[in-house]
Amino acid sequence: MEDYRQMWSDIGVNLEAxxxxxxxxxxxxxxxxxxxxxxxxxxxxFDSFFAEIHGRRIWELVQEQKxxxxxxxxxxxxxxxxxxxxxxxxxxGLCGGAEVAPEAVDQYLPHNTCALxxxxxxxxLGRVCPYFETxxxxxxxTTCDGKKKYYEILxxxxxxxxxxxxxxxxxxxxxxxxxEVRRLIDRVEELTGEKLDVEKLRQAxxxxxxxxxxxxxxxEVRKSSPPVISGKDALLINQIAFLDEPRRFTNKVxxxxxxxxxxxxxxxxxxxxxxxxxxxxxxxxxxxxWKLPHIVETSGATVVMEExxxxxxxxRNLVDESDVDLDALVDSVADRYLEIDCAVFTPNEExxxxxxxxxxxxxxDGVIYYSLMFCTPYGVESYKVKKAVEASGVPxxxxxxxxxxxxxxxxxTRVQAFLEMIKxx
Ligand code: BJ8
Numbered sequence: 001m002e003d004y005r006q007m008w009s010d011i012g013v014n015l016e017a018x019x020x021x022x023x024x025x026x027x028x029x030x031x032x033x034x035x036x037x038x039x040x041x042x043x044x045x046f047d048s049f050f051a052e053i054h055g056r057r058i059w060e061l062v063q064e065q066k067x068x069x070x071x072x073x074x075x076x077x078x079x080x081x082x083x084x085x086x087x088x089x090x091x092x093g094l095c096g097g098a099e100v101a102p103e104a105v106d107q108y109l110p111h112n113t114c115a116l117x118x119x120x121x122x123x124x125l126g127r128v129c130p131y132f133e134t135x136x137x138x139x140x141x142t143t144c145d146g147k148k149k150y151y152e153i154l155x156x157x158x159x160x161x162x163x164x165x166x167x168x169x170x171x172x173x174x175x176x177x178x179x180e181v182r183r184l185i186d187r188v189e190e191l192t193g194e195k196l197d198v199e200k201l202r203q204a205x206x207x208x209x210x211x212x213x214x215x216x217x218x219x220e221v222r223k224s225s226p227p228v229i230s231g232k233d234a235l236l237i238n239q240i241a242f243l244d245e246p247r248r249f250t251n252k253v254x255x256x257x258x259x260x261x262x263x264x265x266x267x268x269x270x271x272x273x274x275x276x277x278x279x280x281x282x283x284x285x286x287x288x289x290w291k292l293p294h295i296v297e298t299s300g301a302t303v304v305m306e307e308x309x310x311x312x313x314x315x316r317n318l319v320d321e322s323d324v325d326l327d328a329l330v331d332s333v334a335d336r337y338l339e340i341d342c343a344v345f346t347p348n349e350e351x352x353x354x355x356x357x358x359x360x361x362x363x364x365d366g367v368i369y370y371s372l373m374f375c376t377p378y379g380v381e382s383y384k385v386k387k388a389v390e391a392s393g394v395p396x397x398x399x400x401x402x403x404x405x406x407x408x409x410x411x412x413t414r415v416q417a418f419l420e421m422i423k424x425x
Contacts, residue, residue, distance in 0.1 A: 073092050167344070283378050313340055366397065
């Protein structure tokens with residue numbers, strides 16, 4: 001990594017604490033990601049992105065800021081990135097995937113708060129995330145209770161705007177959400193000084209749709225047997241989708257897909273055709289949270305699809321590009337986001353239906369459901385998902401965990417027993 005220390009210091013990163021993070025992340029990446037066998041050559045771009053995750057991309061964002069552009073951080077796939085892009089802002093994901101500054105976090109949050117929220121606050125309190133430190137505005141959302149209340153605390157240390165998300169998906173909720181997206185437009189216009197028009201929004205919709213189309217293409221080639229890419233590599237790509245410059249990212253995903261489609265044609269895989277195929281479902285996995293996929297894939301199975309926000313929930317739906325006037329296009333953007341089937345909605349029958357459909361499309365041998373400890377929406381919703389998945393004849397394993405390593409052995413034992421049961425069945 002080039003010497004970015006002056007830049008980090010200028011944007012407010014705590015260099016000493018950040019040095020500590022840099023001592024841990026590269027070796028973890030080497031052990032979990034780089035050490036895998038038979039990786040596609042085109043993963044080199046995503047590896048280099050990770051190697052420079054706090055370097056080159058931050059440098060680019062800082063250069064944009066010097067030209068007057070704004071950076072907007074967010075924590076949720078409900079925040080419409082087309083709107084941010086159309087108004088001249090770069091969007092970055094701020095969810096934390098590692099435990100940082102836990103003693104400092106204890107001063108603000110009870111222990112029984114999910115690891116993702118605790119981690120995100122830890123990154124801010126420890127000032128170790130350059131994406132947080134470059135964000136001119138942070139957008140929260142009223143999804144789960146933990147996040148809602150966390151944003152009040154975060155508002156004491158960052159410029160926070162909270163979008164209100166409905167809890168249901170009826171017509172009154174849709175109309176409310178469309179208005180809420182318009183309130184976001186007002187707020188971002190105020191931030192960037194730009195005015196939304198139909199051409200700007202059409203271009204942004206096209207760019208973001210292209211990004212999601214590339215991820216859909218990647219998802220499609222993962223249906224092949226033997227699997228052409230590991231679940232850990234696919235997860236890494238989905239995590240980087242929240243940070244990278246979108247056009248470049250799209251090109252790199254498409255280049256990778258060229259290679260993967262050739263692999264599929266040649267019957268070349270990262271694992272044998274007899275390795276159990278797993279659908280991973282549940283809470284998002286933010287960088288560097290690769291714990292459960294690593295356990296699964298070092299136990300002889302391959303994750304062939306993710307029903308996660310760092311997965312198919314992010315790219316499954318596209319915005320209708322046919323609208324020609326601004327009002328209709330804004331409505332289409334809003335409607336696309338309301339199709340996301342996060343567990344914070346009630347009822348949320350479509351999520352279980354989608355999981356059953358995906359399990360069939362990807363010919364999976366089992367669904368592993370990942371719930372972060374203290375995540376009420378995903379923990380409680382596992383009941384309905386389990387019932388639907390098992391009724392379709394697919395084995396189901398529920399795993400509740402956090403970002404610590406203390407339960408790794410116990411989870412490995414359970415995953416191995418699950419895989420044995422699949423093989424025996
Ligand atoms: S659309 S999944 S990104 S809310 S894990 S903080 S739910 S207690 S992250 Fe999410 Fe948006 Fe939904 Fe996706 Fe709360 Fe659960 Fe923690 Fe969670």
